[in-house]
Amino acid sequence: MTTKPHDQFAKDFLEELLTPLGRVRVNSPVRDxxxxxxxxxxxxxxxxxxxxxxxxxxxxxxxxxxxxxxxxxxxxxxxxxxxxxxxxxxxxxxxxxxxxxxxxxxxxxxxxxxxxxxxxxxxxxxxxxxxxxxxxxxxxxxxxxxxxxxxxxxxxxxxxxxxxxxxxxRGETQRQAVNELLALPKDNALRQNTLKLIANWRIVLIQQEDDLTEDERELIMNLSQAYQQWEDTTRQQAKLEERRQVVENLLKVRFGSVDEELSRVIDSLLPLPPEEFTRLCWQLSREELLERFAH
Structure with a gap:
């Protein structure tokens, strides 16, 4: 016997009334x-x-x-x-x-x-x-x-x-938001990560260029400035990392290894022209480098 008499009555009642009109399924499972x-x-x-x-x-x-x-x-x-x-x-x-x-x-x-x-x-x-x-x-x-x-x-x-x-x-709303994103400080992690995602989004759209709708073409335009900033930043970071590797290799050749003290010298040498930091790495002693650049 059902623990919910009203439910059972309602089912029986509606089944009775509706059966002449069509197919009635009681307690029918729903598989979505x-x-x-x-x-x-x-x-x-x-x-x-x-x-x-x-x-x-x-x-x-x-x-x-x-x-x-x-x-x-x-x-x-x-x-x-x-x-x-x-x-x-x-x-x-x-x-x-x-x-x-x-x-x-x-x-x-x-x-x-x-x-x-x-x-x-x-x-x-x-x-x-x-x-x-x-x-x-x-x-x-x-x-x-x-x-x-x-x-x-x-x-x-x-x-x-x-x-x-x-x-x-979309449209002007998105364009304005992208401009505000670009105006955030360049060291803002959310800015950098979002620019990377936007760049990937734009790349995917560009790859489908033959089948783009007008809305998608407008979207590409909205994302273009953000993509350019991301590309420029990525290129600059790559150049900086390449320069860092050069300085580190110079120090390794000169002193055999780069310990924690010498690693602090690298950041101070990076802004210098290549010929300048190369000369200093070869001419200055470890103590002179630390005294001059490890700050």
């Missing part, structure tokens, strides 16, 4: 296709807020599903994103039940759909809402129980806090 979340992020408990602005705020708030789109998502896209979210939530709830622990509503995973722009009629149909007291413009929330939000990239305020999301935009 395999689905893959674009980015499923779970923050570490001890993680500190990196310099990622709005993206960092989102990422560290909870277990997060990121679903970025290069064009406006369709209704089917939105529904598929929520299917993934609900599958992840169900998995976490099963694990919590197995471990006999509570999983509060506010700790359930959250879906963030990233769209380059807004489909005004569909956004209205979805009944998503802004929360300007807590979040910037361009961030729209579904009704609370759905645990989801839509980020409209071209509506985000142009501030350093939104930079890392605006890079995922």
């Amino acid at each position: 296709e395999a689905r893959f979340v674009d980015i499923l992020f779970t923050p570490q408990i001890s993680a500190q807020q990196p310099n990622l602005g709005l993206l960092g705020k989102i990422a560290l708030s909870n277990t997060t599903l990121f679903e970025p789109f290069s064009t406006q998502p369709t209704r089917t896209d939105i529904r598929n994103c929520f299917l993934k979210l609900f599958a992840v939530i169900a998995k976490e709830q099963r694990e919590a039940k197995k471990q006999e622990r509570k999983l509060p509503e506010e700790r359930l995973p959250h879906l963030w759909i990233i769209s380059p722009s807004r489909n005004q009629s569909m956004w209205a149909e979805l009944e998503v809402k802004l929360d300007l007291e807590n979040w910037p413009s361009g961030v729209y929330f579904f009704q609370g129980c759905f645990r989801g939000a839509l980020i409209t990239v071209n509506e985000l305020p142009v501030t350093p806090e939104t930079l890392w999301l605006r890079i995922l935009g």
Whole structure:
């Protein structure tokens, strides 16, 4: 006998009423296709807020599903994103039940759909809402129980806090974000790593040149300046590394090995012209080199 009498009654009742109209399957298993979340992020408990602005705020708030789109998502896209979210939530709830622990509503995973722009009629149909007291413009929330939000990239305020999301935009939004990326200090690790990713992205697009759409050609133009900066920086780093190897080899030939003390001399010699650092390596004693350059 079922432990949920209402459920059993409802099934019997609907089966009785619907059978004359067609095929009724009670307790029918649902076998869905395999689905893959674009980015499923779970923050570490001890993680500190990196310099990622709005993206960092989102990422560290909870277990997060990121679903970025290069064009406006369709209704089917939105529904598929929520299917993934609900599958992840169900998995976490099963694990919590197995471990006999509570999983509060506010700790359930959250879906963030990233769209380059807004489909005004569909956004209205979805009944998503802004929360300007807590979040910037361009961030729209579904009704609370759905645990989801839509980020409209071209509506985000142009501030350093939104930079890392605006890079995922299109057209002028993306172009502006790339320019801001290039304006960051050259020793900024996020800048350098992002430029490398952009360069790889552009290379892949260029290889498909015969089949590019107008949007993809515009994208290549948006990424070209960033690619050039990355290429120049990479070339400079290669030359610097080559020069460092030359100086190190000179010191090895002169003194047999390069220990920790001598390695500090190398950085001071690198800015000098090759003929100058070569002369110094051959003429100065170890003590003279250390006294003059190991600072």
